[in-house]
Amino acid sequence: MCCCRENVLKNLDDKAFDKPICEALLNQKFFNGIGNYLRAEILYRLKIPPFEKARTVLEALKEQEQERRKKNSALTLSKKLKLMRENPDLLELCHTVPTEVIAVEKKLFEPDHADNYAAFKNWLQCYLVPGMSTLRDRSGRTVWFQGDPGPMAPKGQTPRKKRTQLKKDPEALTPKVRSSVAVVPAGSGGCVLSPCLAQPAPKVTVMLLTGVTQHLLVQAHFCC
Structure with missing residues (x-):
């Protein structure tokens, strides 16, 4: 970003x-x-x-x-x-x-x-x-x-x-689901993958992000 x-x-x-x-x-x-x-x-x-x-x-x-x-x-x-x-x-x-x-x-x-x-x-x-x-x-x-x-x-x-x-700003800060969630593969050390890059895995942890954090991560295209 x-x-x-x-x-x-x-x-x-x-x-x-x-x-x-x-x-x-x-x-x-x-x-x-x-x-x-x-x-x-x-x-x-x-x-x-x-x-x-x-x-x-x-x-x-x-x-x-x-x-x-x-x-x-x-x-x-x-x-x-x-x-x-x-x-x-x-x-x-x-x-x-x-x-x-x-x-x-x-x-x-x-x-x-x-x-x-x-x-x-x-x-x-x-x-x-x-x-x-x-x-x-x-x-x-x-x-x-x-x-x-x-x-x-x-x-x-x-x-x-x-x-x-x-x-709390109801638009940006409340912890609610938007259009997507971040997927944290087991054993990834907490690295969030963009939803379009996340691949199916036997065990995943789905983490719901606050609106502000999700926006930052999606815009910045974070990856491991």
Whole structure:
């Protein structure tokens, strides 16, 4: 699950980037696997208004990258990577934030930790968090953010603040069966196979995933 950095930066004239950045991030052609809660977390960390024009955000990123290359040209690769980890940009977070979620949810594969919602809830910084504001994008999906929504915010809507306690999102977080289940072959060490790749076996354990984890695993095409 990631975006191809080169694919994004070389196609900034695409009409997909005429949209607000919050909507552009859901375009799977450029940001494979990024969904509603991930876009909220990524934009929140960078303090990017969700309804800022996508092209404006990404063109600035492209300029910053060029300046960074000139400035860091004499540094060793390890130092460059360290700086990148310490100061990630939007495209880098499109890779690292989903990776964090997978790390948080690894307890799902442990028999004694079937309910991983608490760990996921503690990881969230913006999505479903009390005190954050919400608006609906042009597709009708709720956008979670803090501060100014940006110049392309929908007209006629007033940002609403989340005041109640954090509750499970019925769409993404409740442990219910969706269109498929993950199959864990006996003796596989807990490696989940994509349903289309799973082969019949004498003994299998069927593990029902939370909506968020199933989405991540299917999008990332995990395999042993």
